Each structure stands twice: as C-alpha cells, then as structure tokens.
Amino acid sequence: MSCARSAARNIRIVETDVKEVVNDDGGALAGVHLTDGAxxxxxxxxxxxxxxARTEGLEGLKLPREDLPDNMGRRFASAMAGTTEIPGVWVAGNATDLTATQKTTG
Structure with missing residues (x-):
C-alpha cells in the first residue's frame, strides 16, 4: 500500500526499528517499544x-549469494535449472527461490 493510501486511511507508518512488542494483561497487543525509546x-x-533460506551446512561450499529486490532477503545465485558457478553443485527450493514451498500430501 502506498504512503498516500495509508495516510488516507489514517494508517501511520513508523520506520524506526521495533525493540519489543508489548501485550496487555489479557495477552492482546498493547503496543511496541521502539529502539529510539518511544x-x-x-x-x-x-x-x-x-x-x-535454511542453509545450515552449506557454508563450506562458499556459494555466491545475491540480494533480492526491495530488501526481501538473500538467496544463492544460480542460473537455469539451479546451476551454480561451482561445477557439480546445483541449488533448488527456497535456497534459490525464497517463496518456494514444499507441498505435502495427506
């Protein structure tokens, strides 16, 4: 949602980092403490x-990583079919596409 649309709906956008989420005595959201003390x-x-992506155990391969647009995270850099610049190493799933999910059948 754009800033103008947010403002039209009286939605306040705060860009300060959140230090802590605070609940009331009943467990409902009460507010947030920000890193600036507010x-x-x-x-x-x-x-x-x-x-x-969960990449534990792959650090030793030193696979190149790249930032995703809009500060959405990082992924392993790969070409078609998940090939990497390291011969014989391919990546798949959310290691290269962070939105990939695993389907399960019941």
Whole structure:
C-alpha cells in the first residue's frame, strides 16, 4: 500500500526499528517499544519481513549469494535449472527461490 493510501486511511507508518512488542494483561497487543525509546500504542501491527533460506551446512561450499529486490532477503545465485558457478553443485527450493514451498500430501 502506498504512503498516500495509508495516510488516507489514517494508517501511520513508523520506520524506526521495533525493540519489543508489548501485550496487555489479557495477552492482546498493547503496543511496541521502539529502539529510539518511544512507546507506540497499537491494537494492530503490520510488519515487513525478510525471507531467509535454511542453509545450515552449506557454508563450506562458499556459494555466491545475491540480494533480492526491495530488501526481501538473500538467496544463492544460480542460473537455469539451479546451476551454480561451482561445477557439480546445483541449488533448488527456497535456497534459490525464497517463496518456494514444499507441498505435502495427506
């Protein structure tokens, strides 16, 4: 949603990092403490996330990584069919496409 559309709906955008989410005594969202020391009361909170592939155990391969657009995270750099610049090493799934999900059947 654009800043103009947010403002038209009286939605305040705060770009300061959140230090802590605070709940009231009943467990409902009360607000957030920001890193600048401010407390902002909220009943609703929307956040932008960064996706990150689970790549434990692959560090030793030193595969090149690349940033995704709009600060959405990082992935392994690969070409068609998941080939990498290291001969014999391919990447697949969310290691190269962070939005990839695994389908399960029941």
């Amino acid at each position: 407390f902002v009361e909220r009943r609703v909170l929307a956040v932008a996330t960064q996706m990150q």
